[in-house]
Amino acid sequence: MDPSKKGWLKKAITHHLSLNTTSYLENYRYPDEPIYHFIPPTGLVSDVAVAASRPVYGPGRFKLHLIRGIVNIYKLSQAQKDPYNLERCTRCIYTFYKGIFPGLATAGRSWLGRSRSLWSLCESIINKRMASLIKVEKYDVAAAFFDNAQLFMDTYLFRLYCTAEGDEMLLEYLRNQRDEITLTTLKVIAAASHANDLVAPGEQALFELFIKNNRLPEEKKRVAREYLVHGIGIQKIEVEDPGSWALRKFLLELAILTTWSDKAYDHLELSFINDFGDMLGLTGMDKDLSMLAVEGFFLNAWDEQNGMAIGVKEAALRETFMKRLSQLLLAHEDEMIHKITQNHHLVELLSRASVSELDQDEKDSVHLSLVREIESLPAFRATKLPGRFLTYQRLSSILPKKIAQRILSQ
Numbered sequence: 001m002d003p004s005k006k007g008w009l010k011k012a013i014t015h016h017l018s019l020n021t022t023s024y025l026e027n028y029r030y031p032d033e034p035i036y037h038f039i040p041p042t043g044l045v046s047d048v049a050v051a052a053s054r055p056v057y058g059p060g061r062f063k064l065h066l067i068r069g070i071v072n073i074y075k076l077s078q079a080q081k082d083p084y085n086l087e088r089c090t091r092c093i094y095t096f097y098k099g100i101f102p103g104l105a106t107a108g109r110s111w112l113g114r115s116r117s118l119w120s121l122c123e124s125i126i127n128k129r130m131a132s133l134i135k136v137e138k139y140d141v142a143a144a145f146f147d148n149a150q151l152f153m154d155t156y157l158f159r160l161y162c163t164a165e166g167d168e169m170l171l172e173y174l175r176n177q178r179d180e181i182t183l184t185t186l187k188v189i190a191a192a193s194h195a196n197d198l199v200a201p202g203e204q205a206l207f208e209l210f211i212k213n214n215r216l217p218e219e220k221k222r223v224a225r226e227y228l229v230h231g232i233g234i235q236k237i238e239v240e241d242p243g244s245w246a247l248r249k250f251l252l253e254l255a256i257l258t259t260w261s262d263k264a265y266d267h268l269e270l271s272f273i274n275d276f277g278d279m280l281g282l283t284g285m286d287k288d289l290s291m292l293a294v295e296g297f298f299l300n301a302w303d304e305q306n307g308m309a310i311g312v313k314e315a316a317l318r319e320t321f322m323k324r325l326s327q328l329l330l331a332h333e334d335e336m337i338h339k340i341t342q343n344h345h346l347v348e349l350l351s352r353a354s355v356s357e358l359d360q361d362e363k364d365s366v367h368l369s370l371v372r373e374i375e376s377l378p379a380f381r382a383t384k385l386p387g388r389f390l391t392y393q394r395l396s397s398i399l400p401k402k403i404a405q406r407i408l409s410q
Contacts, residue, residue: 003060009123010090012064016071017084029378030245032159034076036382038069039155041148041250042257042297062151063130069155077162087118094122096161097129099171100154100178104128129154133213141301142206145257146213149250153181156246180240181247182214186224187237188251188276192258194231195272202261204228234276248280249290249382256294285379288328293383295321300386318389325385326398332377337406339373346373351408353396363392370395 001011028034074092075083082088098105106124109115116124133147157174164170189210193203207228211221241247255276259269277287299321302314329336340346346369349362358366371385 001064003063006123007119008063009067009126010086010119012067013071013090013093014086016068017075017086017089021072021075027378028381032156032244032246033382034073035069035152035155035159035246036249038072039065039148039152040293040382040384041145041152041253042293042384062133062147063126066126066130066151066154069151070158073155073159074162077159090118090122092162093158094118094125096158096171097122097125099161099168100157100175101125101129104132141257141298142202142209142261144301145254145297146209149185149254152246152250153178156244156250177240179216179220182210182216183220183224184237184240184251185254186211187227187232188254189258190224190227191232191234191237191276192255192269192272193228195259196266196268199228200261203258206258206261234272234279237279239280242281245282246382248282249286252277252280252282252287253290253294256291257297260294260298285328285331288324289379289383292321292324292328295324296384296386296389299389302389321386322394322398326400328379329374329398329403330400332379333400333403333406335377335379336374336403337410339376340370340407341410343369343373346370347407347410350404354404354408367392367395370399 001008001015003012028037070093071089074089078088104125106116106121108121133150157178160166160177161170161174166174186207189203189207193199193207211224216224237251239248239251252273256273259265259273265273273291274287277290282290295317298317299314302317340350346366349358349366349369352358352362353366367390371387371390374380375383375385
């Protein structure tokens with residue numbers, strides 16, 4: 001489907017309603033974990049086919065990601081009712097966006113007096129929402145994360161609306177929540193920028209990106225700028241929905257991204273990230289996976305945009321990421337072995353690779369299979385690995401020998 005042509009939305013919703021993409025998420029750890037699976041803020045840059053010669057940015061790409069996410073969230077929330085009803089799903093999406101972004105809604109009738117269909121109205125408001133994302137001359141890591149964060153936040157609020165089968169009162173509450181969460185993101189950027197008592201240019205730029213491209217009342221913008229100038233302690237950052245794992249994880253990854261904006265972590269920034277994760281009530285594994293997600297986000301962006309300036313040396317970032325991933329795989333050794341050994345073709349290829357050189361097609365098969373098996377581990381389901389960066393050679397080098405030996409011995 002071509003998201004630049006009329007009628008794309010109905011086709012996209014129909015397509016995603018027809019797929020059985022939610023059954024393996026039924027035993028997720030947290031109620032809102034699926035949001036992070038479908039729309040991770042650090043996922044869209046890395047969510048490009050490995051074989052793609054050039055990444056694609058822009059509203060079209062984001063439209064398809066957004067619809068994939070919200071349709072699947074709809075199916076999960078309506079699992080006990082009628083999750084595959086096309087008109088009901090479309091009406092839920094349209095009512096939500098019309099309520100959250102009333103200024104983007106199109107009149108129900110054309111200037112000729114003709115009644116517009118539900119799908120036409122919904123497609124119009126989605127198109128306008130995607131067109132409202134930031135437009136920059138050079139698409140960098142910060143811009144990619146900001147756009148991803150907007151899709152994530154839309155999906156987060158949509159889940160609340162859809163699960164509660166909300167009315168106008170809930171929509172008004174969610175509009176207020178949107179503003180409060182936006183202010184919280186600015187507090188997090190300000191706090192992370194002051195982690196080492198020095199607001200670096202990249203941190204300042206990230207703050208400006210978020211404050212200029214969000215619909216936030218001027219008074220709240222003024223308060224947020226005060227936080228950037230003077231700093232703010234993490235104990236003063238309140239999470240609007242403290243029970244939301246997805247929102248807490250998002251805020252932690254925003255803090256990590258901020259500290260990475262100009263240089264590698266120093267000990268003060270690492271201490272800040274650890275303390276902030278503790279304050280958010282996230283586990284050590286959650287924190288490690290968030291660090292991995294942000295590092296992978298940078299690496300894929302570096303790879304896709306030919307070494308764009310991200311303020312750190314690629315070699316140091318690569319080493320940190322690969323070491324962290326290897327340690328996390330070892331921490332899930334039994335699960336990893338169980339997953340791989342169920343894939344007989346992969347086991348056969350790994351066995352052959354231990355004694356001889358594989359051809360390129362076989363290497364590609366191993367590469368794709370290993371990434372898929374790692375991402376299917378329960379702990380990794382909310383983490384998108386940087387597929388372009390994690391080549392066959394790199395995956396082969398970081399797969400712990402202990403795991404490889406146990407696989408080949410079975």
